[in-house]
Amino acid sequence: MDHFSYQNQTLHAEDVSVKDLASQYGTPLYIYSRATLERHWKAFDEALGDHPHLICYAVKANSNIGVLSVLAKLGSGFDIVSGGELARVKAAGGDMSKVVFSGVGKTPEEIEFALEEGIHCFNVESEPELHRINEVAGKVGKQAPISLRINPDVDAKTHPYISTGLKANKFGIARERAIAVYELANSLPNLNVVGMDCHIGSQLTETGPFVDALERLLVLIDELASKGIHIKHLDVGGGLGVTYRDETPPHPREYAAAIAEKMKGRENLTLIMEPGRAIAANAGIMVTKVEFVKSGEEKNFAIVDAAMNDLIRPSLYSAWMSIIPVVEGLDRETHNYDVVGPVCETGDFIGKDRELGIESGDYLAVRSAGAYGFVMASNYNSRCRPAELMVDGSDVHVVRERENLKDLWKGEHKLT
Numbered sequence: 281m282d283h284f285s286y287q288n289q290t291l292h293a294e295d296v297s298v299k300d301l302a303s304q305y306g307t308p309l310y311i312y313s314r315a316t317l318e319r320h321w322k323a324f325d326e327a328l329g330d331h332p333h334l335i336c337y338a339v340k341a342n343s344n345i346g347v348l349s350v351l352a353k354l355g356s357g358f359d360i361v362s363g364g365e366l367a368r369v370k371a372a373g374g375d376m377s378k379v380v381f382s383g384v385g386k387t388p389e390e391i392e393f394a395l396e397e398g399i400h401c402f403n404v405e406s407e408p409e410l411h412r413i414n415e416v417a418g419k420v421g422k423q424a425p426i427s428l429r430i431n432p433d434v435d436a437k438t439h440p441y442i443s444t445g446l447k448a449n450k451f452g453i454a455r456e457r458a459i460a461v462y463e464l465a466n467s468l469p470n471l472n473v474v475g476m477d478c479h480i481g482s483q484l485t486e487t488g489p490f491v492d493a494l495e496r497l498l499v500l501i502d503e504l505a506s507k508g509i510h511i512k513h514l515d516v517g518g519g520l521g522v523t524y525r526d527e528t529p530p531h532p533r534e535y536a537a538a539i540a541e542k543m544k545g546r547e548n549l550t551l552i553m554e555p556g557r558a559i560a561a562n563a564g565i566m567v568t569k570v571e572f573v574k575s576g577e578e579k580n581f582a583i584v585d586a587a588m589n590d591l592i593r594p595s596l597y598s599a600w601m602s603i604i605p606v607v608e609g610l611d612r613e614t615h616n617y618d619v620v621g622p623v624c625e626t627g628d629f630i631g632k633d634r635e636l637g638i639e640s641g642d643y644l645a646v647r648s649a650g651a652y653g654f655v656m657a658s659n660y661n662s663r664c665r666p667a668e669l670m671v672d673g674s675d676v677h678v679v680r681e682r683e684n685l686k687d688l689w690k691g692e693h694k695l696t
């Protein structure tokens with residue numbers, strides 16, 4: 281069931297007209313569906329059935345505290361990559377004991393914060409980081425629970441910027457070094473070895489690379505057990521892709537079933553997953569208004585009020601994102617347009633070569649914008665960042681207010 285669908289030719293978010301929301305709250309505007317977020321999270325959770333598991337939503341995909349609070353109420357865990365994300369999870373009412381902390385450059389301050397909050401574990405990405413966590417834990421008189429992020433050297437077959445599990449990538453510890461680094465971790469006085477993790481990339485559309493990575497990790501887990509180092513949880517990371525255009529990623533159910541299958545007979549090993557995009561992307565849209573229609577000699581441009589600063593995926597990765605009219609079936613002539621924003625960069629586009637029937641003042645919706653959308657927004661060109669709404673049935677919650685002009689220079693000081 282799609283919670284963004286047309287009713288009486290007008291796009292709705294659950295039971296609410298997107299056109300009404302756009303006129304009331306202005307554009308550009310992010311709109312999320314609570315029911316979709318919940319359904320996606322539950323798809324992972326239910327697919328893992330009785331196997332001991334924890335779904336740690338990857339906060340970076342959409343860190344709005346409204347979104348986090350919805351998932352926290354379901355009992356979600358969280359995968360974080362900064363002290364800022366930890367603070368957000370806390371503010372949203374998340375359970376600190378279900379937080380895993382990933383990322384290659386954790387600072388001493390962030391480590392101390394996470395230790396004080398009692399997180400589930402640190403996903404450690406290098407030997408120097410291991411020493412740093414050991415030192416900070418010693419200083420604050422705690423034992424730090426750790427997992428090593430193993431780079432399994434598998435090709436995720438995704439965009440090179442978001443592939444993370446190859447030797448050439450900056451992430452994790454090479455699997456050839458894994459046993460030695462675990463032995464080191466085990467010998468450090470303030471560390472508690474609890475897990476093993478990996479994350480091979482994002483927007484994966486096949487199950488194969490996930491299973492290959494998992495198999496490589498299981499070999500290491502068995503080898504460690506023979507050396508007396510017992511791993512309690514295996515974290516397979518995130519990375520499951522979604523359909524933006526014609527991709528056919530496995531359903532979370534299929535993906536989770538393939539992983540659970542490999543874990544049969546290992547019921548003492550808790551399975552952790554860190555899905556971000558698969559939970560948030562299709563739970564959100566971004567709505568924009570057509571400012572001008574400009575016909576050039578070679579191209580037609582739909583100049584809209586959203587730009588690369590509001591949604592950077594098309595500019596950054598040449599990502600294709602679906603752009604649909606908020607009101608369909610209008611009697612309009614269609615033309616081929618590049619949908620572009622007002623930012624002064626040639627690379628500022630939301631979509632290219634789109635067949636649309638539009639006039640100035642129309643609203644368009646960009647689909648699948650719930651993940652890596654608002655979180656990557658900036659104030660470039662001194663543009664205020666959009667508002668974010670959460671629709672829940674016929675209820676509408678403003679989960680982030682639109683920025684105003686004064687927010688633009690908050691914390692700045694002029695010279696007198």
Ligand SMILES: Cc1ncc(COP(=O)(O)O)c(C=O)c1O
Pocket residue numbers: 338341359382383479481482483517518519520554555556557558
């Ligand atoms: C360590 C880690 N876990 C989870 C994720 C979430 O990935 P995705 O949004 O592709 O599920 C990422 C980002 O790719 C990540 O770096």
Ligand SMILES: N[C@@H](CCCC[NH3+])C(=O)O
Pocket residue numbers: 340442482483593651652
């Ligand atoms: N931001 C990227 C994904 C990066 C994943 C981060 N680990 C995207 O929009 O697709």
